Amino acid sequence: MLYEQFARPSGMAGKLAGLFMNKENERLNEWTLSFLNIERGDRVLEIGFGPGKALQKVVETENVFLYGTDPSEVMVETVLRKLHAKGKAKQVGIINGTARDLEAFSQPLDKVYSVNNLNLWEAPLETLGHLHSLLREGGKIALTLCPHENGANDDTTVVIGGQLRALLVEAGFHEVQVHIKPTKPNDSVCAVGLA
Template sequence: MIYNQFAKPKGITGKFAGMFMERENRELNDWTLSFLDIGKKDRVLEVGFGSGAALKRIAALEPEVLYGMDPSEPMVEMVLRKLNDQTYSNQVGIFHGEAGQLLHFHKPLDKIYAVNNITFWEDPIEILRHLCTLLSEQGKIALTMVPHEEEATDDTTEVLGGQMQSLLVKAGFKHVKIHFKSEKPNDAVCVTGMKDNMIG
């Protein structure tokens, strides 16, 4: 049940799970976003936004467009309330569902990121391939994970990094890089990739 709540939070328990993830992911979000250098002309998507802490921060940066996708209805409701508390000059769109259900946007995206949720995706290669089609030619993606299994170690983090690197390469991303961050109880890993070979 606990695993399911973090994968797809539901009801009151799910809202508590979302608040826990927000506290834990705060530094991870900042670290992940540091690889994307989001600017005012960017079109950004967060996959699995949870309680919406990163979305709210990015909205304040006023990118051209900001989208969020999450399979949890309670998380969608929570984030809509948070975003409605403030007025943003840019466009913010919130979607309820799985990343693979996203249709093509009117304009391609520039940045996509996901924190602590790719291990819940049913078919990560196909979803990443789909996300790649949504990116602009110089678009960039960042995937961050911290292992939470009971017997996980920093070695687990290294394995996760290698697995995510392999997924991005198989999905067609180029210039794939692995980044590590010292954390407790286990290190974090962020893997970045681009739609083409240009270095950004």
């Protein structure tokens, strides 16, 4: 049940999971976005936006159009409410769905990012291949994970970094770089690639 509330938050427990994710991912969101250099006019996609802190930061960039997908209706409603309150809802296209659902998505993109949810994707290689086809030449993707599994440690993060690099290369990305950041409970990893 606890896993389900982080994978697909629902109800009051889902709202509490969202609050925890906000706190947990705040620094990771900033770190991930720092690799993307989001600029005026960019078309950006966040996969698994959760409570939407990163979306809210990106939408402050002038003339950026932002897409976001999340499988949780609770998170979608929360984010839409926050964006409406800020008058930013027209800049954002929100999709209630999984990463796999993006195979029907066809908008051209400049930047794509995901924080702490790639491990929940049903078919990561296929999804990454599709995202590669949507990114303009030179477009960037950044995938961040902090392992939380039982028995995970900083060595796990290094292994995950290698796996992320391999996935991105196999999906067609190049100049893939893997970055490690000291975090708790374990180090975090961000893999960045170019289309």
